[in-house]
Amino acid sequence: MTHRFPIGARVSVSSSFPPGHVRTPFFVRGKTGIVTEVAGEFPNPEELAYGRDGLPARTLFRVTFLQQDLWPDYAGGAGDTTVVDIFEHWLQEADASEGAAGKGERAHV
Amino acid sequence: MSENGNDQQDGGHSHGHAHDHSHRHPFQPDLEDGGYSYYQVMTEAVAELLLEKAVITSEELRKTVESIDSKSPAFGARMVARAWVDPDFKARMLDDVIAAADELGIDAGGIPIKAIENTDRVHNVIVCTLCSCYPRLLIGLPPDWYKARAYRSRVVREPRAVLEEFGTSIPDDMEVRVHDSTADLRYMVLPARPKGTEALDEEALAALVTRDCMIGTAVPKSN
Numbered sequence: 001m002t003h004r005f006p007i008g009a010r011v012s013v014s015s016s017f018p019p020g021h022v023r024t025p026f027f028v029r030g031k032t033g034i035v036t037e038v039a040g041e042f043p044n045p046e047e048l049a050y051g052r053d054g055l056p057a058r059t060l061f062r063v064t065f066l067q068q069d070l071w072p073d074y075a076g077g078a079g080d081t082t083v084v085d086i087f088e089h090w091l092q093e094a095d096a097s098e099g100a101a102g103k104g105e106r107a108h109v
Numbered sequence: 110m111s112e113n114g115n116d117q118q119d120g121g122h123s124h125g126h127a128h129d130h131s132h133r134h135p136f137q138p139d140l141e142d143g144g145y146s147y148y149q150v151m152t153e154a155v156a157e158l159l160l161e162k163a164v165i166t167s168e169e170l171r172k173t174v175e176s177i178d179s180k181s182p183a184f185g186a187r188m189v190a191r192a193w194v195d196p197d198f199k200a201r202m203l204d205d206v207i208a209a210a211d212e213l214g215i216d217a218g219g220i221p222i223k224a225i226e227n228t229d230r231v232h233n234v235i236v237c238t239l240c241s242c243y244p245r246l247l248i249g250l251p252p253d254w255y256k257a258r259a260y261r262s263r264v265v266r267e268p269r270a271v272l273e274e275f276g277t278s279i280p281d282d283m284e285v286r287v288h289d290s291t292a293d294l295r296y297m298v299l300p301a302r303p304k305g306t307e308a309l310d311e312e313a314l315a316a317l318v319t320r321d322c323m324i325g326t327a328v329p330k331s332n
Contacts, residue, residue, distance in 0.1 A: 023291050025238045027265060040221070042293040060292055067268075076269040079284040085292040 003059050003088075009035045010094040011063060013086060021049030024090045028082075032098040033065035039085055059088040178250070182320035184215045185247040185297055189323065190315035192224075193302040202299070210247065218246040224299040227328070231284045234272065234325030235296045236264045242290040244297045248323050255324065265289060275326040298325040305331040 005011055015030030023045045039062050043054025067080040074080070145153070159165050188210060192199035202209035206224050210217035222244050225233045237243065238261045243251040254260050264271045268285045272278070279285050288296045300322045306314060321327035 023239065025289065025291055027238070039292075039294055045292065060294075064286075071266060076267065077279075077281055077283070077285060080268065080286070081284060082265050082287040082289060084289045085294060087292065 003038050003061075005035045005061060005088070005091060005093075007035055007037065010098075011035055011061070011091040012094040012098055013063070014090050014092065021046055024086055025084065027070060028063075028065060028084050028086070031065055031070055032094045033063040033069065033084075035061050035091075036064040036083065037062035042087075044087065044089075060085055061088065061091060062086075063091070177245070180246050180249045182248040182318075182323060183315070184210070184217075185244070185320075185323045186315040186318035187213055188215070188224075188247070189299060189318045190311045192299060193314055194311050199299075206247075206297070216246060217244075220295055221293065222247065222295045222297060224297055225286075225288060226299045227301045227325075229283075229301070231286050232272075232279045232325065232328075233286050233288060233296075233298045234264060234268060235288045235290060235298060236261055237290045238262065238265055239291050242295055244295040244323075247297055248320055252320070272326060275321065277327050297323045299323075300325075300329050303329050303331040 010032060011034070012032045013024065013028045013030060017029070039060040041057040042060050044058045045054065048054040062083055063086050064081050064083045067074040067076060067082060068078065070082060156170065160167060160170070188202060188206075191213065192202050198209065198212070201212070202224050203226060206222040207217040207219075225235075227233055235243075236255075241251050241256040243255060245251070260271065265287050268287050269279060272285070290296050300318065302314070303317065306317070309317075317329040317331065319327060319329070322329045
């Protein structure tokens, strides 16, 4: 199955703050990570929350962020990561300049 | 509160007990003393309507609550122990936790669950920063600290410091990987089998696998 973002794609999370029920945590908005897994297709929770059917289903991606990209003053290991499940409509292809700490060759899988 | 004899001044114990006047001890507050929250009222109302309209019976409701409360980390621990002794089972568990649970007669429910394997390079820990998503059917109800804002906010911000507070020290050259279950999947950590457990049978191995080992705030010890 083809998805909008292949595994290994560098993606940025929308820096938007819409009202309503949203499953994208604030701390990753505007941040850049790498798609490490495609979790599958799921009804859109932003629609389900209001009694609608959530269809068409959206692709849910597992996106791995380097801690250093999330928290500039991160004091733990340089390779430490956080993996967050994010729906496709929150993601866009990352600019080459974004997420500098994540430019290494690590596969994060 | 003072109507309930719960007044702080009344409960002072600066005097001895060798006295004959009756005085009221402060009661431990009941759950209801804080007043019902909006969602508690909503829950009660929906439950009452479902009963009134005979959609469910009180007995069914009671049994469901009892069933949820009966889930325990023992289920997940059995799966981990089996994965340690049977590499084929482990592969199937990493591929599909619900089907693997079914092999052992364990009902893992319908929400997709992923097992995340600890290795000598990566230590995994799970959180739900948005609420309290948790693989309840395999490891029971989440502990209060898992639902608390302190754990939820800090474990993504300073995971190593949080792990240290749980007595879990991860070497600097290992990656700490935090999994935030924000959406439709639940996660459980498949911890590494500790050294020195070669002689143990599956049941003894399962006893080493505690709840926190499957959250990732601890690692199994060989005792």
